[in-house]
Amino acid sequence: MSTVLTVPGPGGTEPDAEVVPAPRRRRLLPRHFGARIALGFLIVGVLAAIFAPAVAPFDPNEQVLLNRLAAPSLFGGEGGHLLGTDELGRDLLSRAIYGGRVSFTVGFVAATFAGLLGTVLGVVAGYYRGIVESVIMRTVDILTAFPFLIVALAVVAVFGAKLSVLIIVLVLWEWVPFTRLAHAKTLNVVSTDYFRAAVAIGRRGVGILARHVLPNIAGPLIVVWTFVVARSIVIESSLSFLGLGVPPPTATWGGMLSASRGYLDTAWWIPLVPGVAITLVVLSVNVVGDWLSERWDPHGRR
Incomplete structure (x- = not known):
């Protein structure tokens, strides 16, 4: 809502004109420092996942048993592994970078296709009403009543643990x-x-x-x-x-966490790396989502 400024005329009598300031433009980048950090972290993470073969210092599936459970060189360990090695x-x-490929792919692809499908169905239901609306919204109610994990277990048991199956589910x-x-x-x-005015001038349907x-x-x-x-990233992890996600030897953050359960007290860095990766990515996405919520709120701050 813009503010109208009245400019008084000569002698302070009748106003000569009204000055309406130009509406504020939406900022492309967030004002909040935390949102900028979160957005930057996500961009770096996505780029690292895309260019994983060039960024990762080692082959994620290369097993060097002589270097098993090597401590991170970042904290004084030997072996040249910045974040250490696992039990193999x-x-x-390297495994965390390649694991980001799976998580980002599942998160972005699943959310995008689900958004397209859900938006089309929601708009159709709200516009055409009647039986179309009843069928779509009752289907939504039915799906909401089923626990996702049980459905995922059933689908994976039938079709197998594959990336494509997980995304479709x-x-x-x-x-x-x-x-x-x-x-x-x-x-x-x-x-x-x-x-109503658009309908009155003859606009209909998809247009x-x-x-x-x-x-x-x-x-x-x-x-x-x-x-x-x-x-979606949390569900995939x-x-x-x-053991219902992408099968080994493909690196996934959830799989890395599962394999590290027996080393919590002897090699703390093994569960720490994928745990921190999941936490930071999910936190960053939520922070960016909060910023977008404020940005698109007509009564919020721009």
Whole structure:
């Protein structure tokens, strides 16, 4: 909401003009220092995962038993491994970088496809109403009633533990929050005067949805997308920890945590590396999501 400034005329009598300041532009980068750090960390992490063969100092699956359980050279250990090695002599830094490939792929791909599917279904339900709305929203209610872990166990038992299977399971599950939000926001948009005016001049179907609905609901959906990314990374790590994720020898953060359970008191760095990686990535995604929430809030700070 802009503020109108009245400029008095000569002698302080009638106003000559009204000066309306230009609306503030949305900042591309966050003001908050913590959000900048989180965004920078995510960019570095994604780039490191993409260019893992060039960034990782060692082959993540190379086993050097003579260097097994080597302490991190960062803390005075020997062997030249910055974050140490695991029980098979594999470099933990390299495995953490390659593990980021799996986590970021699952997080971003699953959240993106779930967002597209959920948004389309939510907008269709909110716009067409009637039987279409009832079928879509009752399906959402049914899926919400089932615990995800049991469904994941059943699917993995039938189709096997594969990256593609894990992504499909997450997509078919994570579209629910997007559908709920898109449905509610679409109902708000179709009740506005400018939408009724667009209908009055003959706009219908996909055109009116793409031009008058989607741009007005995109902000909250992007915010939800960031939180779904974080949740997908946590779910992937949890399933890998239970042995239901990407099978070995592919490096995953959850798999690294699972293999390190027997070395908590003798080689603390083995569980520390993947644990810190999961924590920092999820925390950074949530911080960026909070910043986006404030940025897209019409009553919040820009």
